Structure formats: structure tokens, C-alpha cells
Amino acid sequence: MGLKYHNILVAVDGSKEADWAFKKGIEIAKRNSATLILVHVIDTRSFALVEAYDTVIGERAEKLAKDMLENYQKLAVEAGLPKxxxxxxxxxxxxxxxxxxxxxxxxxxxxxxxxxxxMVERIFIGSVSEHITRYAPCDVLVVRTEKDVE
Structure with missing residues (x-):
């Protein structure tokens, strides 16, 4: 793997912590001339019961995710990332x-x-960032603060 990153994945969900992660991802990608891959995973478990009553909920979630990711992509390109x-x-x-x-x-x-x-929510739901850290095949940066985010 070495000291340089080539492909950086930023997981975003619309939260302020995800915004901070995105901004740090831009800077790290610029320093490494890396490709930035923005990812949003629609948690289908969270609306499985609702979808039985509202068949378009999946389509709505996908449209919101697409709008969010296109906005992030535009901001990254404007910040100087070509990939x-x-x-x-x-x-x-x-x-x-x-x-x-x-x-x-x-x-x-x-x-x-x-x-x-x-603590109670983590016990019942489980932290996504904790799980990523445990099972990722690569380095993981968990962003906790907006420190050094401009």
C-alpha cells in the first residue's frame, strides 16, 4: 500500500460528521492526487416495513441520495479534484x-x-463507523470533529 493513497472512499449520509469527512477527504485526495469515491448506502432495513405501505419510498430515498452525491461531487470538482x-x-x-x-x-x-x-443506541443498532473500522481491508479515518476543516 505504501505511503500514498490512490482510491479514497468517503461514506456520506447527510450528517454534519459526514460533511466534515467529505471536506477532509477532499484535502487528502488533493495531497495524494487520488480518486475520490463518494458513497451513500441506503439502509433498506430501515424502511422494509414502511415500504409495504408506500412502494415509492425506495425511489424517494434514491433520488435524495443522488441529489446529495451530485452536490458533493460538484463541490469536490470545484475544489480542484479531477477524479x-x-x-x-x-x-x-x-x-x-x-x-x-x-x-x-x-x-x-x-x-x-x-x-x-x-451507548444504548450503539448496543441495539451498532455503529456504522465502528463496523467499518473493524472489517475494512484498508486504512480507515473516522472524523469526529471539524478541526482543520475549512
Missing amino acids: VHYEIDFGSPKVRIPRDLAKKHNVDLIICGATGMN
Whole structure:
């Protein structure tokens, strides 16, 4: 792997921590002349019961994700990154990001925001960032603060 990153995946979900991760990802990608891959995984488990009543919820979630990722992509290009891609995926973010998407894109760094969950929520739901850290095949940067984010 060496000291230089080539393919950096930034997991975004619309949270302020994801925004901080995105901004740090831009700077790291610029320093490494790396490709930035923006990823949003629509957690299908969270609306499985609702979808039985509202069949368009998946389409709405995908449209919102696409709008968000296109905005992030535009900002990254405006910041000077020539190689920026995005991908929308479905399933469990804790599984899809470290096990599938990281391998698919030959990622050598994953950047994600820390969760704002409390201890009880982490026990029942499980932290996505914690799971990514545990199962990723590459380096992981978990962004907890906006320190050094301009």
C-alpha cells in the first residue's frame, strides 16, 4: 500500500460528521492526487416495513441520495479534484462499505464520520463507523470533529 493513497472512499449520509469527512477527504485526495469515491448506502432495513405501505419510498430515498452525491461531487470538482465518482448502494452500510464497496473500488482509505449515537443506541443498532473500522481491508479515518476543516 505504501505511503500514498490512490482510491479514497468517503461514506456520506447527510450528517454534519459526514460533511466534515467529505471536506477532509477532499484535502487528502488533493495531497495524494487520488480518486475520490463518494458513497451513500441506503439502509433498506430501515424502511422494509414502511415500504409495504408506500412502494415509492425506495425511489424517494434514491433520488435524495443522488441529489446529495451530485452536490458533493460538484463541490469536490470545484475544489480542484479531477477524479470524483459516486455510487449509491442498497443494504446495510456497515456491511456494504467495508466488505463490498471497498473491494470493488480497490480502496486504500475509507473516511467516514463518527456517529452521534449514545451507548444504548450503539448496543441495539451498532455503529456504522465502528463496523467499518473493524472489517475494512484498508486504512480507515473516522472524523469526529471539524478541526482543520475549512
